[in-house]
Amino acid sequence: MFSKRSIIAAASLACAxxxxxxxxxxxxxxxxxxxDMSSLxxxxxxxxxxxxxxxxxxxxxxxxxxxxxxxLSADHLNKPDVGSSIARQWYDVDKVDVIVDVPTSxxxxxxxxITREKGKAFLVSGAATSDLTGKACSPNTIHWTYDTWxxxxxxxxxxxxxxxxxxxxxxxxxxFGLALERDxxxxxxxxxxxxxGKVRHPLNAQDFSSFLLQAQASKAKIVxxxxxxxxTTNSIKQAAEFGIVKGGQSLAGMLVFISDIHGLGLDKAQxxxxxxxxxxxxxxxxxxxxxxxxxxxxxxxxTMVQAGVYSAITHYLKAVQAGKTDDGTKVIAKMKELPTExxxxxxxxxxxxxxxxxxxxxxxxxxxxxxxxxxDYYKIRATIPVDQAFRPMNEGGxxxxx
Amino acid sequence: MxxxxxxxxxxxxxxxxxxxxxxxxxxxxxxxxxxxxxxxxINFTHGAQYMMGAFCAYFLFTRLGIGYWWALAIAPxxxxxxxxxxxxxxxxxxxxxxxxxxxxxxxxxxLIIQGLFPxxxxxxxxxxxxxxxxxxxxxxxxxxxxxxxxxxxxASIVMCLATWFVIEKTRLGSYLRAATENPALVQxxxxxxxxxxxxxxxxxxxxxxxxxxxxxxxxxVNPLMGADLIIVxxxxxxIGGMGSxxxxxVTGFALGLxxxxxxxxxxxxxxxxxxxxxxxxxxxxxxxxxxxxx
Numbered sequence: 244m245f246s247k248r249s250i251i252a253a254a255s256l257a258c259a260x261x262x263x264x265x266x267x268x269x270x271x272x273x274x275x276x277x278x279d280m281s282s283l284x285x286x287x288x289x290x291x292x293x294x295x296x297x298x299x300x301x302x303x304x305x306x307x308x309x310x311x312x313x314x315l316s317a318d319h320l321n322k323p324d325v326g327s328s329i330a331r332q333w334y335d336v337d338k339v340d341v342i343v344d345v346p347t348s349x350x351x352x353x354x355x356x357i358t359r360e361k362g363k364a365f366l367v368s369g370a371a372t373s374d375l376t377g378k379a380c381s382p383n384t385i386h387w388t389y390d391t392w393x394x395x396x397x398x399x400x401x402x403x404x405x406x407x408x409x410x411x412x413x414x415x416x417x418x419f420g421l422a423l424e425r426d427x428x429x430x431x432x433x434x435x436x437x438x439x440g441k442v443r444h445p446l447n448a449q450d451f452s453s454f455l456l457q458a459q460a461s462k463a464k465i466v467x468x469x470x471x472x473x474x475t476t477n478s479i480k481q482a483a484e485f486g487i488v489k490g491g492q493s494l495a496g497m498l499v500f501i502s503d504i505h506g507l508g509l510d511k512a513q514x515x516x517x518x519x520x521x522x523x524x525x526x527x528x529x530x531x532x533x534x535x536x537x538x539x540x541x542x543x544x545x546t547m548v549q550a551g552v553y554s555a556i557t558h559y560l561k562a563v564q565a566g567k568t569d570d571g572t573k574v575i576a577k578m579k580e581l582p583t584e585x586x587x588x589x590x591x592x593x594x595x596x597x598x599x600x601x602x603x604x605x606x607x608x609x610x611x612x613x614x615x616x617x618x619d620y621y622k623i624r625a626t627i628p629v630d631q632a633f634r635p636m637n638e639g640g641x642x643x644x645x
Numbered sequence: 646m647x648x649x650x651x652x653x654x655x656x657x658x659x660x661x662x663x664x665x666x667x668x669x670x671x672x673x674x675x676x677x678x679x680x681x682x683x684x685x686x687i688n689f690t691h692g693a694q695y696m697m698g699a700f701c702a703y704f705l706f707t708r709l710g711i712g713y714w715w716a717l718a719i720a721p722x723x724x725x726x727x728x729x730x731x732x733x734x735x736x737x738x739x740x741x742x743x744x745x746x747x748x749x750x751x752x753x754x755x756l757i758i759q760g761l762f763p764x765x766x767x768x769x770x771x772x773x774x775x776x777x778x779x780x781x782x783x784x785x786x787x788x789x790x791x792x793x794x795x796x797x798x799x800a801s802i803v804m805c806l807a808t809w810f811v812i813e814k815t816r817l818g819s820y821l822r823a824a825t826e827n828p829a830l831v832q833x834x835x836x837x838x839x840x841x842x843x844x845x846x847x848x849x850x851x852x853x854x855x856x857x858x859x860x861x862x863x864x865x866v867n868p869l870m871g872a873d874l875i876i877v878x879x880x881x882x883x884i885g886g887m888g889s890x891x892x893x894x895v896t897g898f899a900l901g902l903x904x905x906x907x908x909x910x911x912x913x914x915x916x917x918x919x920x921x922x923x924x925x926x927x928x929x930x931x932x933x934x935x936x937x938x939x
Contacts, residue, residue: 282869285768416913444908445916447873449864452662453908453915456788460655473867476770480865484775484791486782506770506865543767 266568268338271311274300274556275339277329277354278369280318283447283473284346286502288369290316291549292344294540298532299556308564315339319350321446326350327357334361340569341366341559344552348372348419358383363571366559368551371471371498372422373634376598380641383571385578387599388551389520391423392634394497397518397603397627399430402465402495408434410495411463412441413454413478415470420446423469423497439463444470451478455485464492471498476507483511500546504620509611512620520603520632521547521587522621528586533618544618550587555599557585591629596641603632658788659909660902665794667901668801669856673874674881674893675805676852679812682888683825683845686736687744689752690728691878692871693759694850697724698857699866700762703773713776713862720858721851728850732843755875762868770865779862797859804855805894812890821845880923886936896934 276296278288293316305312315337319326326345333339334357342358345351346369355375358365365384367375373392375384410431414420420443428438439461442454455478458466466487468478475496482494496503499517523533523544532553536545545553562577563569575597583591583599591601606621614620636644673695680688701720705711711719731754739746775793782791812818824831824838832838857871864870885896900919907918914921926934 281763282768285763289768442912444912448916449870449873450662450666452665452794453659453905454912456655456658456662457909459789460658473768473770477864480770480772481863484782484793484863486789486791490789506772508772511772541767 266570267310267563268340268569271313272305272560272563272569273313273315273333273337273339273341274559275330275333275337275342276314276316276344276552277319277326277333277342277350278316278344279321279346280316282321284321284369284471286506286543287472287500287546288344288346288548288552291536291540291543291545292316292369292552294536295545295549295553296343296556298536298539299553300560303557303560305560310560310564312560319345319347321347321350323347323350323353327353330354330357334358334363340364340571341574343367343555343559344369344548346370346548347417348374348422349417351375352379352418355379355381355384358571361571364559364575365571366552366555368555369548371419373426373639374418374422376594376596376634377639377641380596380639380643382597382643383575385555385575385593385597385599387555388547389518389603390598390633391419391426391498393520393603393632394518395423395426395430396634397605397632398495398497398516399427400434401516401605401625402493403431403434403436407465407493407495408436409463410436410438410465410467411458411461412438412467412469413451413458414441414443415446415474416443417446419471420469424467427467427469427497444474446474448474449477451481452485454478455482455487459485459487459490459492462492465495466492467495467497469497472500472503475499476503479507479515480511500548501544501618501620502546504608505543505618509609509614509620512608513610515608516605516624518603518605518627519547519621520601521545521550522604522606522623523550523618524621525604525623532586554583554585554588558583558593594636595644596636596639597643598633598636598639600629600633602629603627653787655787656909659905661788661790662794662908663902663905664898665797665901666904667898668797669860669874669897670878670881670901671805671894671897672801672852672856672859673878674885674897675808675890676849676856677878677882678885678888678890678893679808679852680846680849681882682890683812683821684736684842684849685740685744685825686747686846687751688846688849689748689875690731690755690758691751691850691853692873692875693755694724694728694853694871695857695860695874696762696866696868696871697727697758698854699773699861699870700766700857700868701854702858702861703771703866706773713774713858717855717858721854724854724857725847725851729843729847732846736846737839737843755872759868759872766868768867768869770867773861773866775862793862797863800859804852805897808852809890809894877919880919882933884919884923884926884933886933889933889935889937892933892935 341364343366348370351370359381368388373390375386414424496517566577579593588601605625702716779793885892908915
């Protein structure tokens, strides 16, 4: 026999459930994966990010939980105007609830603003600029995977402390490169190092010989590469050609991904030190994920950006379920309230300024003789704990935490 | 000694680097100039064919174990053959129409080719090893010159001059030039003009593939490697004068030098300087520096 109380409880639950349904706009949660699908960042994020998004929705068991989730994806061509117009179209016409990934900082900053105007949600995995949780922070944005401060701090600290105290920067001439250069320079100076010079190159440059020659002439101990993707791999490869490392200078890749190492080959990349927040070979769970991911992504293993997309969407869906709404501002608030947990980044939190917190890893690229095969590339030199990996909240200048 | 705050030694280094980049511009714009000058086709597939040359070298090595030196000969032949098939099946039908149709066709082909390759190979650079004989480098006092780069300059100059010589100074070249002026008359002398045109297109394409193989060890192999370059190379051809063989060679090297200097004095403008020059040249000499009004 049902007691009276349990019947009321059941009735109110049913009521709540139908109410919850009504709170999900048009009954479906629409996730838009906006990425560089065809150019220099497409192996870092690109269609792999869409694969990760799909896996996150599957693993969350959205269908089983009665939640309808749809994934859209588009190519922003690394152009802020293209990215912005896709974002507006998605929010206004296609009723997209959340945009994820968005490599290229200039585009992420533009979409950060649009998302705030529209009261939607924005989960950044691909873009790096620490301004997203600093002066451009927004109640509608969470910066998930990494940022320029974290890279600069992790790699910069480690290198300056081991004697690399004079630097020359080769910097990609746009928001991301400049932010990375600024953040790294601060770390170098703080630790008593000196910056001897810098040169800015256009995004997606092919020939770095001229810039490398200027770096060589500076006689700096460390040549810091404040660029990413194809720009970084080309710099490293051409540096080898011009005998930069043989001449006694060292290269510091400020933002290097596993796909870059795969492209360079261990022969050229060995010994390179940099910071990542995810490596597929960390534990059984990450290994299992990487295997499934590679099977769906033509054999390519996940980068930290793609892993971040998986993790961010997992948490997003949890928050939608818990808050029973897909209203952008409310979901982001809920995401900050709930602790995060997923197989790739473990346990973590989202800070009030929108910074997702997890440990970072200082990695060194293995010698060819140490590697057991494709994608066995990193030695973990140090784990940077959660409380040191990211910029302290009071230093970012985010208006949300004042 | 310093010039505008830059030590002369560093400046020499930068000039030499400019010359190396100029070598690629010259090789590529030469192929375009040959095709345009003799066939009146604006070959927008050139960048894709350059990329295919590099990929061909990569396939030869990974699938058949054939190294760089053979690739330097085989890749241009193979890609040139593909070019000739394209010419026979498609371009040959457009000669009677406006230039624009050839441009549209080759542009469409380039988009298709550059869209298909990333499907299979992604967009990360695929490594291609430098030939053992040319690895390493020498210290010139003012800079460290990798041997391979020195080889690029040398090979490019030889290739460019040889092409110029064949077209401007030999009997074969004079047939070609005559066929451009008046195909019917040349045909009447018993020369197979369509076949000659097919071979010429094949040769222009082979030059692009040759440049692709030369580029593979430096820039690595990448489906989009030609997409950006082609725009710059077109600017070079326009500055030199559409269809002028010597014009494209000289402007190729000269613009490499100018771009090299820009990278020292104002690096932020290094990818626009060529277009600025193009705009200026077009205002003063609309036919280009070495071109003649047609």
